[in-house]
Amino acid sequence: MDKFDTLHAAALPIVRPNCDTDQIIPARFLSRPRDSGLAGCLFHDLRFAPDGTEKADFVLNRPPYRTARIVVAERNFACGSSRENAVWALYDYGFRAAIAPSFGDIFANNALKNGVLPVRLPYQTVVDLLTQIEAAPGAQIGIDLPAQIVTAPDGSQHGFEIDPFAKTCLIEGLDELSYTLSLTDEIAAFEQRLGRHND
Numbered sequence: 001m002d003k004f005d006t007l008h009a010a011a012l013p014i015v016r017p018n019c020d021t022d023q024i025i026p027a028r029f030l031s032r033p034r035d036s037g038l039a040g041c042l043f044h045d046l047r048f049a050p051d052g053t054e055k056a057d058f059v060l061n062r063p064p065y066r067t068a069r070i071v072v073a074e075r076n077f078a079c080g081s082s083r084e085n086a087v088w089a090l091y092d093y094g095f096r097a098a099i100a101p102s103f104g105d106i107f108a109n110n111a112l113k114n115g116v117l118p119v120r121l122p123y124q125t126v127v128d129l130l131t132q133i134e135a136a137p138g139a140q141i142g143i144d145l146p147a148q149i150v151t152a153p154d155g156s157q158h159g160f161e162i163d164p165f166a167k168t169c170l171i172e173g174l175d176e177l178s179y180t181l182s183l184t185d186e187i188a189a190f191e192q193r194l195g196r197h198n199d
Helices: 084-093 105-113 123-135 164-172 176-181 184-198
Strands: 006-014 070-073 097-100 117-120 140-144 149-151 157-159
Touching: 006 123, 070 123, 070 140, 084 105, 097 123, 105 117, 105 164
Parallel strands: 006 070, 070 097, 097 117
Antiparallel strands: 006 140, 140 149, 149 157
């Protein structure tokens, strides 16, 4: 996965609470293989009419938001069933971060393992962000992962918490397996020391 250090990008407002994983990617697309590209499935039933035409009233279909790389969402974003595909669809479209007061726990864990940063901020802070990006479509938000700071369009800054191991993996662009493989020399040295102690 790509390294995540800092990001300055347009933000997409999702103002509905409890936007679940079935809204992010409907169940009928779950059989698609990971390498098939899932960007077209993202928010599919919200984005498209049954005949495949775009719904003009859905926020991602509006030009200022099409290039967004950050989701700013209401409470309990990506709740519901366990779908790693929901993260894949966001990632394949180009999203690298989601900001919300709360997330579905499974989604948040899947996001961290697949290169999407979930940022929890206080409810009123998120409401203020939503107000700003709706008032100025295309407004950008900055995220500095090393410093753990979100910069709003109005310049205000907000700190966030993240697990140190997950932070390291995102900054280095490593999934858990890749991280383990990066420690091959240390593992070999440990096994050698263990073997000497057992002799």
